[in-house]
Every structure is written in structure tokens, then in C-alpha cells.
Amino acid sequence: QVTLRESGPALVKPTQTLTLTCTFSGFSLSTSGMCVSWIRQPPGKALEWLARIDWDDDKYYSTSLKTRLTISKDTSKNQVVLTMTNMDPVDTATYYCARIRPPQYYFDYWGQGTLVTVSS
Amino acid sequence: QSALTQPASVSGSPGQSITISCTGTSSDVGSYNLVSWYQQHPGKAPKVIIYEGTKRPSGVSNRFSGSKSGNTASLTISGLQAEDEADYYCCSYAGSSTPFGGGTKLTVL
Numbered sequence: 001q002v003t004l005r006e007s008g009p010a011l012v013k014p015t016q017t018l019t020l021t022c023t024f025s026g027f028s029l030s031t032s033g034m035c036v037s038w039i040r041q042p043p044g045k046a047l048e049w050l051a052r053i054d055w056d057d058d059k060y061y062s063t064s065l066k067t068r069l070t071i072s073k074d075t076s077k078n079q080v081v082l083t084m085t086n087m088d089p090v091d092t093a094t095y096y097c098a099r100i101r102p103p104q105y106y107f108d109y110w111g112q113g114t115l116v117t118v119s120s
Numbered sequence: 121q122s123a124l125t126q127p128a129s130v131s132g133s134p135g136q137s138i139t140i141s142c143t144g145t146s147s148d149v150g151s152y153n154l155v156s157w158y159q160q161h162p163g164k165a166p167k168v169i170i171y172e173g174t175k176r177p178s179g180v181s182n183r184f185s186g187s188k189s190g191n192t193a194s195l196t197i198s199g200l201q202a203e204d205e206a207d208y209y210c211c212s213y214a215g216s217s218t219p220f221g222g223g224t225k226l227t228v229l
Contacts, residue, residue, distance in 0.1 A: 047160075107158070
């Protein structure tokens with residue numbers, strides 16, 4: 001059974017760095033072709049893809065947020081970590097992690113999401 | 121890497137069919153047969169209903185179907201039911217990115 005769960009602070013102040021952890025089970029990120037992405041959704045708005053990390057440690061980022069994002073994995077802990085620097089109120093959103101099913105390349109399992117509010 | 125374009129809203133009566141379009145570019149939708157569609161009810165995580173443009177995951181109703189022509193993918197829901205009222209998002213593999221559409225709110229009248 002595949003599960004993913006996001007964890008991190010519910011509230012961050014402007015200019016701070018956000019660190020989110022995705023803890024998963026039921027698959028291994030060392031399996032060839034496996035990938036995990038982070039996706040966010042501001043309240044009442046659309047989904048926005050943020051970043052992806054592949055089984056071979058290749059990393060990809062949203063062009064618009066690339067300078068602020070870092071994605072990493074700890075295969076032994078079954079975790080993927082996303083850091084976002086210089087947080088702003090417009091970054092207030094629900095942040096999801098999701099598994100990408102290779103080779104069809106769709107998000108087949110999602111975490112429940114974690115709401116992060118940016119406010120002083 | 122721009123978001124894919126979807127209509128903001130569509131509506132239909134129970135039993136009717138509706139189609140939601142998703143327009144991308146030759147760098148995403150047009151280049152890959154890897155468009156997926158997601159249904160999202162309020163307060164819930166998205167759920168995949170179509171992948172590889174036309175395929176349904178196990179357990180998804182055959183009232184949902186997908187197609188693609190050029191840079192535009194489409195989702196059709198036939199035999200509308202009240203439970204179909206939700207937000208729908210398209211998504212396309214694009215090599216180094218995975219853009220989503222802006223989302224379409226489906227209202228069942």
C-alpha cells in the first residue's frame with residue numbers, strides 16, 4: 001500500500017525558509033524510474049508543479065521558482081525534502097507531494113497536503 | 121514553462137455530456153502522449169482519472185474519457201452525475217517540467 005504524508009510548519013514568517021518533508025511508504029525511490037514531485041495549491045487557486053526528484057537523483061524545478069527551491073531525498077528514510085527560501089505571503093498554499101508512476105508519467109498517489117501560511 | 125489553458129468553468133445537467141479542453145504547446149501536450157487529468161473535490165487531494173491521454177486507472181468510471189489532437193487534449197464526461205461536480209485539472213509531461221492547467225470548475229445543474 002502506497003502512502004505519502006507531508007509534514008512541516010503551518011506558519012512561517014516572510015523572508016524565512018520553508019522546509020517540508022514528504023515521508024512515504026509502499027515503494028522505494030531507489031527503484032529505477034521512480035520519481036516524486038512537490039505540487040502546491042494556493043487557497044481557491046490552481047495546482048502548480050514545483051519540483052521533481054528522480055530515482056537516480058536527477059532534479060527538476062519550476063522555471064519561475066527555480067532560484068528558491070531545493071529538492072533532495074533520503075532513500076534510507078523514505079523521505080523527500082523540499083526547501084523554499086525567501087517566503088512571501090503569496091506562497092501561502094497547500095503543499096502536496098505525489099508519486100509519479102513510471103513510465104506513464106502521471107501522479108498516481110498523493111499525500112493529503114499540508115497548509116502553509118506565510119504571515120508576520 | 122507556462123500553465124496549460126483550460127476553460128474556467130463548464131456546466132451541464134444530469135445525464136448530459138460535457139467536454140473540457142486543455143491547450144498546451146508543441147513542447148508539452150503536442151510532443152508527448154502523457155497527458156493526465158485529475159478530479160479534485162473541495163478539501164481533498166486530486167485524484168487521477170485519465171493518464172496517457174486516454175487511459176483510465178482501475179476503478180475510474182468509463183463515463184470519463186480522454187482524447188488529444190495536436191496541442192489540445194480533452195476530457196469528456198458522459199452521463200453527468202451530481203458527484204461529478206468538482207474541479208478538473210489537466211497535466212502534461214514536458215521533459216524537465218510537468219505543467220498543470222489552470223483548472224476547470226464543473227457545475228452539475
